[in-house]
Amino acid sequence: MAEMEAVRPPETNEAWRKTEVARNPQRLHPMDYLEAIFTDHQELHGDRGFSDDCAMYCAMARLDGSPVMVVCNRKGRTTKDRMRYRFGSPEPEGYRKALRAMKLAEKFGRPVITLIDLAGAYPGLGAEERGQGEAIARNLIEMSQLRVPTIALITGEGGSGGALALAVADRVLMLENAIYSVISPEGCASIMWKDSGKRQKAAAALKYTAPDVRALGCVDDVVAESAEGNPEEGIALVAQELKKHLSALEQQSLDDLLEQRYTKFRNIAQFYTIDTVTQS
Template identity: 55%
Template sequence: MGNQYYMDFEKPLVELDKKIEELRSLSTDTIDLSKEVGKLEKRAEEMRHRIFANLTRWQTAQVARHVNRPFTLDYLNLIFTEFVELHGDRNFGDDHAIVGGLARLDGEPVMVIGHQKGRDTKEKVFRNFGMPNPEGYRKALRLMEMAQRFKLPIITFVDTPGAFPGIGAEERGQAEAIARNLREMACLTVPIIVVITGEGGSGGALAIAVGDRILMLEHSVYAVISPEGCAAILWSDGTKGEQAAEALKLTASDIKELGVIDEIVKEPMGGAHRDHKAMAEALHEALARNLKELKNLPADRLVEERYEKFRKMSRFVE
C-alpha cells in the first residue's frame, strides 16, 4: 500500500524502507542498483519477521487498528462479485457504520454484512468511526431475515471499537437492538460465517458475530472492552492500555485457546494493511472452504450446533 503509516514498534524499518525507495528511484538503464535493493529488501523482510513474530498484545491491538487495514468494502471488492448494497432499517434511518447487501462468492449468492470504518477524517466521521447506532444493528437484522427468507448464507465482517455510546443511541434502544440480534442470529437456519477482521469490541461486535464458524485474522483482537476502556475502569487511568491488553488476552491465539473462535487466518508478513490482495486471497480460501462444509449440514443441525457452540463458551472455577 502507498503512503505507509508506521507504528511505533516498526520504527527500525523506517530508514531501511526509505533507503530501498531511494535506491529504486536512482536505478536506471545505465545504473543497475537491483542487487543492492535486493540485499536491503532481504534485511527489511528479516527484521519485519522478527518484529511481527514477537508482538505484544498491545502491539497487536495497534495492528488491528491500523488505518490502512482492509475494511468490509475492501473485502467486498476483492473477494465478492455483483455486490448490491442495501440501505436502512425501515424504522429510523441508514447507519453508515454498517454496510451490507447481496453479493456472490464464487458465483453463489450470499448476504454480506460488516462494520465499516474510514481512513481520512471526513470518512471517519461519515462512518462514525465504525461504531454503529441501533439502526445499524436493525439494518443488519433486516438483511439477515431477508437472507433467511431466500435461504442465502450470511457472511459478516467484524471491525468495531464497540457500539456507539451516545445519548441518542441509548434513547433509540441500543441494548435492545444488540440483544435482539443475538437472539435472532442464534435461531437462523442458514449458514453464518463470522470474520473478526480488525477490532472485535464488546457487544458492538457480538451483535453481528453469532455464527456457525468464527474466523479471526492473525493480528485482529476480540474482547469485552477496549484496553483503554478497561484501564479507565480498573485503574481510573486510560493511559494504561498496554497493561490492560495483557490482562484481557485479546489476541487471536488467546481467543482460539479459549475456544471462542474456530480458525485463525494468517496475514501477510507485516499485517493485512501491507497487502490487501494477499489478505483477501487467504480469506477467500477460508470462506469458501467453511461455506462448503456448512452447506452440507441440515438446518436443524446448524441451529443445534450453533447453540451448543456458544453454550460451551464459559469456564467455571471452584
C-alpha cells in the first residue's frame, strides 16, 4: 500500500487545471482575436533603434468602425513560427516598438488596446544586453501617463513584467481561464521549495486565477468564455466586452482617466491601511 501511495499521481487542483487550460496550444491566441474582431489593420514595424521584433505585433485598426491602436504578442502555431516568435516572448525591441505605437496613438487620439498571452519577456543574453529591464520599465512609466483610453486583455498567460509592460491600462480584463502572475508556478516552486516538480502547490499558492486576481484588485473585470469551447462564441464575447469598456472610457475626460489610472495602480496589493489618529 505504501508503494502504491508513493507512485500515485498528485491530484490536480483548480489553479493548476486553469494553468493547463491557459497554456493549451489549441487555445485562441491574441492574433486570432485581433484578426477576428478588428478591421483595416495597418501594421507598424521597427523600434527606430535596433530592429523589428516580429514577436510583437502593432497595428492601427478599427473596432466596430472606430479607430484604435492594437498591440499584441505573437505565439505562432507551427514549430517554425513558435521558434521565430520565441513562443510569444518579446525582446526589448518588441517593447520599444509597442511603446512607439502607443505614443503614435496618443498623438492622433486613438485608444490603445493590448492583447496579452506570454509567459514573460525573452530572457536571452542579447535581450539583457540591449536593455530588457529598461524597456519594460519605460513602458510601465509611459503607459501610466498615456493621454488616451487604454484597455489590456489577458487571453492566456500573463507572466511577470513581460505582461505588465503591456497592461498598465484604464481597464485590465482577463479571460476566465487565463492566469496572471509575477512568476510561473515552476519558477516559484524552484525558488520556494527548490523543486520545480511542486508546480501544482505553487499554482495554488500564487492565487493567479481570474477570481483570485479580481479579488486582489489586479484586474477590473473577468470575461466569460464559451462553455463549449466554441471559438466564434468566445470571440464574440471578447468583442462585446471590449466595445462596452471602450465606450465607457470614452465618456470620461482624459484628466479623470489619468487620475483613476494612477489611483488604481497605487492601491493594488494594499492589504490593510492604518488610520492616523490625531492626539490633542
